[in-house]
Amino acid sequence: MNQTRKIYGGSIDWITVFIWLALCIIGWFNIHAAVFDPQHPSLISLSTNYGKQFLYIMVCMLVASAIMIIDGKFYNYISPILYGITLILLVIVLIVGRNVGGNQAWIPIGTFRLQPSEFAKLGSCLLLARYLSSHSNKTPNLTTLLYGALMLLVPIVLIMLQPDTGSALTFFALTLVFYREGYVSGQLLAFAFVCIILFVLTLLFSQWYIIGVLAALCALGAYMFRRSRKTLTSAIVVFAATSLFVLSVDFAYEHILQTHQRNRIDVILGKIDDPRGQGYNLNQSKIAIGSGQLFGKGYLQGTQTKYNFVPEQSTDFIFCTVGEEWGFIGTMTVVILYVTLLIRITQLAERQRSSFARIYGYGVASIFFFHFFINIGMTIGIVPVIGIPLPFLSYGGSSLLSFTMLLFILIKFDANRKGVV
Numbered sequence: 001m002n003q004t005r006k007i008y009g010g011s012i013d014w015i016t017v018f019i020w021l022a023l024c025i026i027g028w029f030n031i032h033a034a035v036f037d038p039q040h041p042s043l044i045s046l047s048t049n050y051g052k053q054f055l056y057i058m059v060c061m062l063v064a065s066a067i068m069i070i071d072g073k074f075y076n077y078i079s080p081i082l083y084g085i086t087l088i089l090l091v092i093v094l095i096v097g098r099n100v101g102g103n104q105a106w107i108p109i110g111t112f113r114l115q116p117s118e119f120a121k122l123g124s125c126l127l128l129a130r131y132l133s134s135h136s137n138k139t140p141n142l143t144t145l146l147y148g149a150l151m152l153l154v155p156i157v158l159i160m161l162q163p164d165t166g167s168a169l170t171f172f173a174l175t176l177v178f179y180r181e182g183y184v185s186g187q188l189l190a191f192a193f194v195c196i197i198l199f200v201l202t203l204l205f206s207q208w209y210i211i212g213v214l215a216a217l218c219a220l221g222a223y224m225f226r227r228s229r230k231t232l233t234s235a236i237v238v239f240a241a242t243s244l245f246v247l248s249v250d251f252a253y254e255h256i257l258q259t260h261q262r263n264r265i266d267v268i269l270g271k272i273d274d275p276r277g278q279g280y281n282l283n284q285s286k287i288a289i290g291s292g293q294l295f296g297k298g299y300l301q302g303t304q305t306k307y308n309f310v311p312e313q314s315t316d317f318i319f320c321t322v323g324e325e326w327g328f329i330g331t332m333t334v335v336i337l338y339v340t341l342l343i344r345i346t347q348l349a350e351r352q353r354s355s356f357a358r359i360y361g362y363g364v365a366s367i368f369f370f371h372f373f374i375n376i377g378m379t380i381g382i383v384p385v386i387g388i389p390l391p392f393l394s395y396g397g398s399s400l401l402s403f404t405m406l407l408f409i410l411i412k413f414d415a416n417r418k419g420v421v
Contacts, residue, residue, distance in 0.1 A: 027393035289323030296327030
């Protein structure tokens with residue numbers, strides 16, 4: 001341990017490292033199951049996706065070690081440069097990128113495909129942490145919030161041009177950072193949550209019925225607190241804001257969302273029953289996970305997996321393989337590992353002495369939580385399919401490397417925290 005402390009400049013949080021390694025290994029085995037080729041049974045055959053994933057894991061180990069050796073202050077200094085490089089790559093991909101599944105999101109480099117949007121999350125996290133930490137001794141204000149939001153808006157716009165809605169939505173998860181630093185109030189987050197509920201309800205019921213219910217609720221609240229003029233004013237403002245939002249839902253749904261996005265939402269809401277068409281992916285995903293029952297069918301024994309019933313099963317739908325072959329026990333093991341990782345990341349962020357490291361840590365927690373919740377949620381049918389990877393489990397060199405870098409930079413900050421004054 002003393003030798004490790006000398007090499008890496010501090011005490012490493014091995015719990016987090018072991019969780020990372022466990023998830024990588026689980027992902028590797030399940031990618032092997034998802035795309036198993038009897039002609040190349042070896043787990044490290046580089047002509048297969050699982051062989052390539054093994055190579056990516058080895059590369060990530062080297063990168064993680066390099067991150068731990070480099071001085072932690074370097075990541076603060078390099079953040080504007082890294083952010084700028086990712087923006088340049090996001091522009092380049094629009095020009096020379098390869099279109100896969102309707103998204104021009106990959107830059108071909110030999111047999112490897114680089115996905116800049118994955119690294120844009122890292123660059124944005126670091127730059128946002130640098131900017132907000134430079135204002136940490138000041139009272140949170142609207143100007144700082146707007147500049148911070150603008151840093152995220154630029155990559156969001158470039159990613160939407162690909163168009164890759166799933167990756168773009170990930171950046172909105174960084175709202176948690178603004179909340180933790182006092183730039184966004186709990187009331188605003190609650191209002192955003194209410195808007196999500198209203199969006200869903202408006203798609204299911206008449207907008208005028210929803211507005212009528214809102215009017216009744218606001219009137220009831222105003223009556224109960226009628227002695228407070230402030231409460232009455234707040235009720236009127238809330239009613240006006242929510243009503244305008246409800247009236248705008250149909251327009252946004254029809255003119256902003258793309259056809260396939262609307263169809264995916266309609267499938268989730270039960271407005272479309274098309275198990276062989278728009279609902280095929282979700283239907284097959286549920287069948288795969290449900291068929292695993294308690295203990296699963298066994299490694300390489302999943303019929304849904306073996307016969308390719310679920311599209312993208314080694315990437316976006318890797319959780320289906322876990323459910324079918326390892327059952328409820330396997331899926332709960334993965335969920336527990338992720339929840340433990342998220343709790344650990346939050347604890348690491350909160351105990352940092354540097355505001356830069358703390359803000360960065362919450363950025364990492366936000367991105368990981370979004371990917372974890374949305375990816376698993378879309379495979380079991382509680383959120384629309386938007387196509388984002390499950391960290392460390394899904395196949396892909398760009399995502400595995402970017403998530404590893406996100407995590408290990410935080411581990412490096414934590415290892416050095418006692419030396420921060």
